[in-house]
Amino acid sequence: MRTTEILRDGLAYPFRENGRMILIWGAILGVASDLASILPVIGLIAWLVLAGFFCSTFFEIMVSSASGSDDCPGFPNLSDLLEDLILPFIKVVAVALFSFAPALIFAFTADGGAATYVLLMALVGVGIVYFPMAILGVGILGTFRALSPLIVVPSIFKAGGLYWVIVGILFAVYVLQSFLLALVGEIFIVGALVAAFVSMLALMINGRLLGLLYRNKEDELEWI
Numbered sequence: 001m002r003t004t005e006i007l008r009d010g011l012a013y014p015f016r017e018n019g020r021m022i023l024i025w026g027a028i029l030g031v032a033s034d035l036a037s038i039l040p041v042i043g044l045i046a047w048l049v050l051a052g053f054f055c056s057t058f059f060e061i062m063v064s065s066a067s068g069s070d071d072c073p074g075f076p077n078l079s080d081l082l083e084d085l086i087l088p089f090i091k092v093v094a095v096a097l098f099s100f101a102p103a104l105i106f107a108f109t110a111d112g113g114a115a116t117y118v119l120l121m122a123l124v125g126v127g128i129v130y131f132p133m134a135i136l137g138v139g140i141l142g143t144f145r146a147l148s149p150l151i152v153v154p155s156i157f158k159a160g161g162l163y164w165v166i167v168g169i170l171f172a173v174y175v176l177q178s179f180l181l182a183l184v185g186e187i188f189i190v191g192a193l194v195a196a197f198v199s200m201l202a203l204m205i206n207g208r209l210l211g212l213l214y215r216n217k218e219d220e221l222e223w224i
Contacts, residue, residue, distance in 0.1 A: 001216055003162055007169060009070075010209040013061075014201050018072035022057065023200050025075070029053070030196020048089070053078070054200075055088035058207045059139050065211025066140060066218075072204075091144075095135045098147045100127035129156065132167055136210045141223055151223075158220045159213060166209045173202045 001009070014023050033043075033050045056076040064073045078084045097104075103123035110116045133156050137146030145151070156163055177198050214221065 001212065003165055006162070006209065006212045006216065007165070010166075010169070010205050010212060013072065013208040014204040016072055018074050019204060022072060022075060022204065023197065026054070026057070026200035026203075027193055027197040030199060031192045034192040034196070049085070052085040052089035054203060055092045056084055058092070058203050059088050061204060061207030062136065062139050062211040065208050066136075066214040067211075068215060091138050092135065094144060095131060095138055095147060099131040099134055100124065103127050128171060129167055132170060132206075132210055133159070133163065136214055137223070139210075140214055146223075155221050155223075158222075159217045160220070162213060162217065166213055169209060170206050173205055177202050 013019055029050055033046045053076075056078070060073045060076045064071075076084055100123075103120060103126070106120055106123055110120070130152060133152045134147050137151055137155065138144060140146075180198050181195050218224075
């Protein structure tokens with residue numbers, strides 16, 4: 001697939017038949033979780049369960065796309081709570097912490113100043129570039145060893161320009177998501193519904209684009 005075809009496919013993916021179902025129900029579940037937050041303990045449990053559910057959905061979309069499927073897989077099977085709910089959440093948190101660890105460590109240890117801020121932003125940029133390939137590696141290979149820079153960094157270069165285009169799209173989606181949340185996030189019910197819908201949309205687009213990246217660069221990456 002050409003780069004433009006991949007991008008069009010990724011952006012249209014959530015609006016296919018099964019995709020629309022996930023989008024709608026994901027938004028409803030997000031609102032339910034937001035309303036549950038009124039009760040502290042129940043709200044925390046609901047957030048953790050929903051976060052695990054969405055992480056599992058993300059991996060389902062990414063892996064099915066990578067394996068050649070063009071149909072949205074639907075919601076994941078949660079017959080095994082450890083494998084289908086808890087582990088996907090742990091994977092996403094672990095990849096995020098590993099990717100942004102240099103920035104986090106620097107932020108807590110460095111002194112203030114303009115130079116410090118510039119370096120901090122540079123480290124955040126490194127994390128933004130590192131994270132997509134790292135989460136793709138963990139999802140495809142099924143091991144935390146895929147977090148290694150010895151795997152991730154060469155893979156970024158092997159993926160070529162397509163990877164940088166996808167990272168740019170993912171970042172743009174994140175910026176748009178943040179803007180919409182800031183705009184309507186505080187409006188009761190409506191804000192929660194828009195926030196859940198946009199978050200689900202971003203999740204589906206991100207999973208699809210990364211899956212297509214692997215499908216088109218599998219030979220170059222040489223992971224399997």
